[in-house]
Amino acid sequence: MLGNFSYHNPTKLYFGENAISFLKDELTQYGKNVLLVYGGGSVRKNGIYDEITAILKECGKNVAEVSGVMPNPTAEKLREGVKTAKAHQTDFILAVGGGSVCDYSKAVSVSVHCDEDPWEKYYARFEEPDCEIVPVGCVLTMAGTGSEMNGGSVITNHEQHLKIGHVFGDNVMPKFSILNPRYTMTLPKYQMCAGIYDIMNHICEQYFSGEDDNTSDYISEGLMRGLIHASRIAVQDPQDYEARSNIMWTATWALNTLVSRGKSTDWMVHMLGQAVGAYTDATHGMTLAAVSLPYYRYILPYGTKKFARFAKEVWGIDPAGKTDEQLANAGLDAMESWMKELGLVLNLTELGATPDMIEGIADATLILNGGYKVLNRDEIVQILKASL
């Protein structure tokens, strides 16, 4: 049943091949000093950087840059960005990149006017911002994290072997995001598929929880069916605009709070995957892929009905002649086949994890209690070993 909840998502979205044409109007609503944030330089190669700096110039903005934001942005990099943002007296942060760049920009936005160490305050102690928040806008170049329309921000601390996500409130969500599916097309197939699995798993994390009959689950099923269909086209032809546009739009709605309204959620695959990421620095979506099947097969007996529903409604498996358990297992088998079609990494070894890391990864895994089975540390170790 739909419990009590609120929903407020004020991010403005501009979607499509002409979406960038709205950037100028949006920028004029904010102050002169803009901090332009981007990643490893692919935006310089594919022309997006030039397009955006021309618009910033046209708007008469005074621009400082933070570049080199890594796929798993670090606490050190965050401190560096905050320093630059302070020195620039930043009025507005423009994030140009994938989810990492958006996540990082939000982290900077809540830290510019804060004297405490941002890692300690937001990611170690999970405190809420009590200072002025610098507004953020996004130009998205990768579909996956949903960071373009939520308050989420994941930061990695390599010294402490921790990768922690803080979900901030609607005051930290991007003011606007520009979503042009063409911008995602220069991405290597490995990254595209990692993003697709990130989307799928965001939905699964919200779906595999609770015994309720809930509108959110029906919306989730629609999104998953659409995603599976589009992904099969995109993996054959990454230049298929229709498929890529559907993937991009699904990513946004998979994690902008809609499909979790009124229900409990799991998020243990992300807890496991993030701990792996803190040890290996592997691509986020692939860490999720590598631990998912061992995790879901382990918890299946505790949520058999929902896994059976998943098999029937998402994978179209005929329940005739099957027990719930058989149906549920057939659903995960179908997901496994699809994951293989996408070429996802299905073991941690390929991502650089070694048996001697298992205990450390288990220590770094936050244990949540919203899924069908609250895991203990031994079970986490067991799942991680099965994922090697």
Add this chain to the structure above:
Amino acid sequence: MLGNFSYHNPTKLYFGENAISFLKDELTQYGKNVLLVYGGGSVRKNGIYDEITAILKECGKNVAEVSGVMPNPTAEKLREGVKTAKAHQTDFILAVGGGSVCDYSKAVSVSVHCDEDPWEKYYARFEEPDCEIVPVGCVLTMAGTGSEMNGGSVITNHEQHLKIGHVFGDNVMPKFSILNPRYTMTLPKYQMCAGIYDIMNHICEQYFSGEDDNTSDYISEGLMRGLIHASRIAVQDPQDYEARSNIMWTATWALNTLVSRGKSTDWMVHMLGQAVGAYTDATHGMTLAAVSLPYYRYILPYGTKKFARFAKEVWGIDPAGKTDEQLANAGLDAMESWMKELGLVLNLTELGATPDMIEGIADATLILNGGYKVLNRDEIVQILKASL
């Protein structure tokens, strides 16, 4: 394929049995002079009026009232409300009721600071507001129209036999809406089922258009599957909170612009139904139900593939051994059975329409061009006759 579009829906939603507890905090953000708008008095009987006026008093608001807003709010009633709102120097409009009360309150909100006649400006000439807009908040007591999270406003002019909807922009959307499924439970079953069909048809109007492969259609299918399931429970037991909460939440997402993003839409059932409403003053959802099957069966040959998809994905009909046309027709047959289960009115005669009205209703029907077949006037007459 997902075309170019923008999405911005800033309405804050509070959902659940305790949702009203957020009203006070919201009201304190607006000025002292509140216009309280409600309908025929059911909110006085069921205690909601008392609950809300106590909160208004607690907030120290200076309250004027417009009551007696009818199910199809008229242009005259609108002029009356604007007069009251002006005299009260209204800072904020609080709509307490169903979609009609929300629609009406939005109509007042764009007219308080406008010297022109609101019917002429917004509903006859479809102009956009160029004056200050008074903010609106909603406390919803009926699920159906989606007015709680959109800019839509339908007003009826009985003299001119016209019922016209204007979809205003995000600046006219309610600032907040309070959605307590329990508030919908005192509604007679006839009204509940009319609302359920209104929701279903909102989704169909956006679904039955275009040949694209589009995320919006997958979300629509999820919403329809959930709605059909919940409606079958609610019609057996209208006090089932789980079913009523899922219906209420589905109503909001069926018409808050999400499922139309990046695609064309139809809306001819609403054009036909609204014209019927202008002649008969019948319940909106029932006018839609009465014309739907003749309309969809008429256009089926022009959109067979989509109707076949509807049959398979929404009604779960096995396509094995069926042509697309047979499958498509089986889908509409399944919808007809479901409509009968809900006790919906499937002919215009029962709603008070007579054969001599047909020409007038046809004249009052706006012809749109987003569906699978652009109708001419003769075809409209034919569909209306088949609906008698």
